[in-house]
Amino acid sequence: MDISIERLCIENGLKMTGPRRVIARVLSEATDHPDVDELHRRANRLDPRISLATVYRTVRLLESKGILARRELGSRRARYEPNGDGNHFHLIDKETGSVVEFSAPEAEMKLREIGRAQGFEVDTIKIELFGRRPKA
Structure with missing residues (x-):
């Protein structure tokens, strides 16, 4: 991730x-969408003195400042990622909870057409697709 x-x-x-520096570093280096327990x-691992309460407080603060986005990705636990205004697509495996980010330029164009047909100028597109990988 290229966001600091x-x-x-x-x-x-x-x-x-x-502690905030360590938590910010962990978030910046995350290639997935960790929940608070995983962030902790x-x-x-980097600083054993960081408590779970500190991580919760920091995440809430970063979310309130618009730095982090809270994502409900099909599990009982919210996950976090840097907030952004860009188009954002997630594919979520309902069995494992793994999350794959992807881009879909053709889908974006079609969704913008749909928006225009309804009288909207679409600013941002965020999509979450839930499914399972087929058994081999």
Whole structure:
């Protein structure tokens, strides 16, 4: 991921404590969509003093500042990723919970056409597809 969460925090005027720096680093390096427990596990590997409560507080703060986006991706736990205004597509495996991000330029064009036909100018497209991989 090429987004620096720490940079976004600083740009938003947040004080960067040691634990926040570690959590921001973990989020910036994540290639998946971790939940709070997974963020805590990863942050704790870098600094064992970081508590689960600190991770929860930090995630809520980053979400309130618009730095992180909370995603409900078919599990009971919310997952997080850097917030962005760009088009965003997820394919979620209902059995494993794995999430694949993908782009679909043809689908974007068709969805914008649908929006125009309904009198809308579409700004952003966010799609989540749920399914299962076929058994081999």
